[in-house]
Structure formats: structure tokens, C-alpha cells
Amino acid sequence: MTAALIDGKAHAAKLKARLIEETARLKAEHGLVPGLATVLVGNDPASEVYVRNKNKTAEALGFKSVHHHLAETASEAEVLDLVRALNADPSVHGILVQMPLPKQIREQAVLDVLDPAKDVDALTPTNAGLLLSGRAKLVSCTPAGMMILLKETIGAVAGLEALVIGRSLLFGKPAALLLQAANATVTMAHSKTRDLAEVCRRADILVAAIGKPEFVRGDWVKPGATVIDVGINRVPAAEGKTKLVGDVAFAEAVERAGHITPVPGGVGAMTIICLMRNTLIAAAALAGLAVPSV
């Protein structure tokens, strides 16, 4: 058996179409234009690409998009002042501070200043707490994208055994809580887990987010399971080139899984569009409107 591929790009395109429609409606009915502000500190080439893609996507949806670029040598006080100014700017509904930050700037200090209502990456303690409390408004983008893929691919996950490998605040922990809220029985595994292969084999939904290329082998996959591969690892390829691979050994796993996300083009393809979804939700909430169900 060969698994059905979960086409992240196609699902992202569907969500994008819904967001364009909803953005037009908010503008027509309420004169509201969702505004996304991005903040980049320094000149990391990968971060520059990410931020540019976010601004471009925002504009394609009809959002207002503003970008702030600070020097690599910017002080923490400068970054905090900028975040405070964006907190106070009524035309900005989502603030995205691109991580990682240069080492003189404490990530935590930035998150402690950022207005939770505009925290579209959902990294502030308040948004983490609302998620744990079952009252989440803004949810971390890649886990939210994963839940959309699961819903549109396998439907309800209630009662299924889900395994999340990796426990970051950006992905693993919110992913586990979202799966739990959807009534899956969730196991949280990590680098200290014993006999991970055996733990994997009991999972109906296997989610890998550990940043180790092809770490999860095919025979760890329960036959028919749904595999969500969150890893994006660049590894050497033939003729001195490189290629991207996930945390799952795709060629092996595709023979056992029922559904599997490719890398690239899987769950990663949902992240930016889910950021836009958060920005639209934040804009509606800040304007006191009903939160659109997109």
C-alpha cells in the first residue's frame, strides 16, 4: 500500500481563497482592513526570505502590510519601543517579530511587551495560557495548520491515539493541546523518551517535530496511520547539491502510512496562511466584531 499524500499547498490555497473573501467582506461591511506589521532585526538571509513572503502574502489577501527592519546592532530597548509603538497603532492588528533575534535582545522581553491581542504567532504567556485553559483566541500557526490538514483529510480525530514528538512552545506543546481538545488521546514524546519506535507504533496520528533528518523510520509507522512531518532539514544530495527532507524517512513511511505529508509542500505550506488567518481573527476581535470562522 502507498499512502495518500496530504497536499499542503492545495489546502493552503483553499484557505487563502476563504481569507480573500472574508477580507473583502470585512472591508465592504465594516471598513476594516487587517494590518500586519513585521519586524526583522539584522540580516539573516533565511529570515529575510520568510518575512518577505509574509508581507507578500498579506498584500495578496488585501491586508495592509508594513515592514520594519532594524540593524543587527539594534538594542533591546529599540526593539521594545518599536513593539510598543505597534501595540498602540490602531491600523496594526498583527505583529510578527521574526525569530531568532540577535543575542543582545532577549526573546522573552519582547514577548512580555507584545500585546497578546496582536500576538499572531501566539507566543506570549497570555495566549499560551488561554490555549491551556481551552479558551484560545490566537493559536500558533503550524499547529493550527496541522489541525486543518487533519480535519480536511481524515475528519474527526476523537478517540484516536496521537503522538507528538517534540515539545517546543512554537509547535509541540500547542499541537498536543489542540489534538487533545479535539478529543484525541495524546502522547507527548521527546528526546528522553525510551523506545521511541515502540511508542510510535501505537500512534494512529504520528506527528514528528524534532529537527532530525529522516529520524523516524518506516517500520515505526503503524500501518494506515496518518503521518504529519513538521521537520524541514537541509541535507547533502548528489553532485554536491543539497535537498530538503523531513523528520520522517519518507520513502519508507509512505509504504506503511495511510496519509502522509511530504516535505516540502506539507504542513509547512500551511504556516504563512495560518499567520494571515490569525491576523484576520485579531483584526475582527480588536474591532469588536464576531470572529470569522475561517
Add this chain to the structure above:
Amino acid sequence: MTAALIDGKAHAAKLKARLIEETARLKAEHGLVPGLATVLVGNDPASEVYVRNKNKTAEALGFKSVHHHLAETASEAEVLDLVRALNADPSVHGILVQMPLPKQIREQAVLDVLDPAKDVDALTPTNAGLLLSGRAKLVSCTPAGMMILLKETIGAVAGLEALVIGRSLLFGKPAALLLQAANATVTMAHSKTRDLAEVCRRADILVAAIGKPEFVRGDWVKPGATVIDVGINRVPAAEGKTKLVGDVAFAEAVERAGHITPVPGGVGAMTIICLMRNTLIAAAALAGLAVPSV
């Protein structure tokens, strides 16, 4: 084999002795007296007993203890005003609003007003978020008590398989996150979990918090496992009397487990003293002192 009993009262007494010592030190060295304020709304007899025990324990430790009793008919605004006044009172370091509240008062509204720095039940979104972020200052009392019992009974839990049945904000979710932070591999089960017996049998640490008398049977327990029974259920007994039982069928489980908490006198015996620990930690933090490692 018969399991070793985990004597919650003995562990609570040890913690109490440490807290008395630390309270005396804070007073002698810094003139700081930890202050606990309890708020009871209405006349529920069980709640009256709980609150009285909290005040008595606080006084026994050398804390300042104040109690506020509002009528069953108190408005939400009255409760919120009282919480705001306690937030502002520098002699109060911990605020305990006894739940459940009469139905005209929204629990959530109270928690949204309560100062997270004085939230000794750790129910505000901020404290939930700090827990999820791995930066917890104040942790929900019964899960914190569970971790102390585990540490003092079986030592490190890293790499062990832990199962938490129940997903409340007061116990199940923080218990799962604390076990995960201690490097256990944690599964979160609940009413929608399929084949719970089988899921239980893989647990080295089995934690039941579901409020169903003797629901977890002896043959669900992995031989040698540590069983933490968080349930306290009153059931009919012989001669028209009643008795307290846990969520685990104790007489059966004690024959299979390696360690087990009795009910009563198990993990429940740790709750009030952990509330005092939180109050002492809050007092030190609010005074800008190093947080005591008690």
C-alpha cells in the same frame, strides 16, 4: 506483592516543617510575613470546611491570614471589587477564591481580574501560560503535591511512561505538563479515550483524576507501577454509612502496583500545604527576594 503506600500526610508534615522554618527566616531576615486572603461566597458547608482549614494552616505556619465571607447573593461586581482591593493590599500575597462560586458570578471574570502574582491556585491565564512556556512561578497545588510525592518516593521520572487520566485545568493539564517537564513520556487520556484499560497497562506512573469511584481496576495497573489516585468520591458503605474512595479500585490495585496513594491520606493531603508553599513563594517574589526552594 503488595504495593508500598505513599503516605501523603507524612510528606505534607515534612513540607510543613520546611515552610515553618522558611517563614521564620523571612520574618527574621526581611520582616516579611506571608499573607493569605481567602474569599468564600455563600454557605456551602464543604467549602466552609476547606476555607477554614486553609486559614488554620496558614496561621499554624506563622502567616497572616484574613478571611472574607460574602453572602450567597453577592453580585459579581462585589466579588471583583473585593479581589481588586486584595490585589492592591501589600500585606496580602496570596488570594484564594474558593470555587465553585454561586451561578451569578462568572469564575472566568474573577480569574481575569485576579493578580497573577497573587494567584496561589495558579488558575489565571498568565500562570497557565507560564507553565506551558516552561517558566512557571506558581503551580496548581495538587499537581505540585503529586510531583513532590513522586520525587520523594520513586526519585527521577525521566524516561518513564506516565499516564494522566482527566484533563482539567486545575489538575490534569498541569499534572501532564509537570511530568513532561520532568522528562517523563506523558499520555493524556480522558472520557473519549478508547480502550483505556490497555492504555493504562503501559504506564509506569498511572495518575487518575476523573471523579469516578473505583473506575480504574486492578488489572489495568502495570505490575510495579506507581499509582497516584486523585479522586475523592463519597460512596455508600455498610449500615447506611458512607465512605471515601478514590478513582482507583484500591484493594485490587494495591496487589499489582509498586507504590500507591491511599484515599484519603494520599495526594489530597498535599494540597493545602502546597497552597501555603505557593503563598510563601508569592510573598518572596512580590518582595523582590530570591524564591525559596521549599
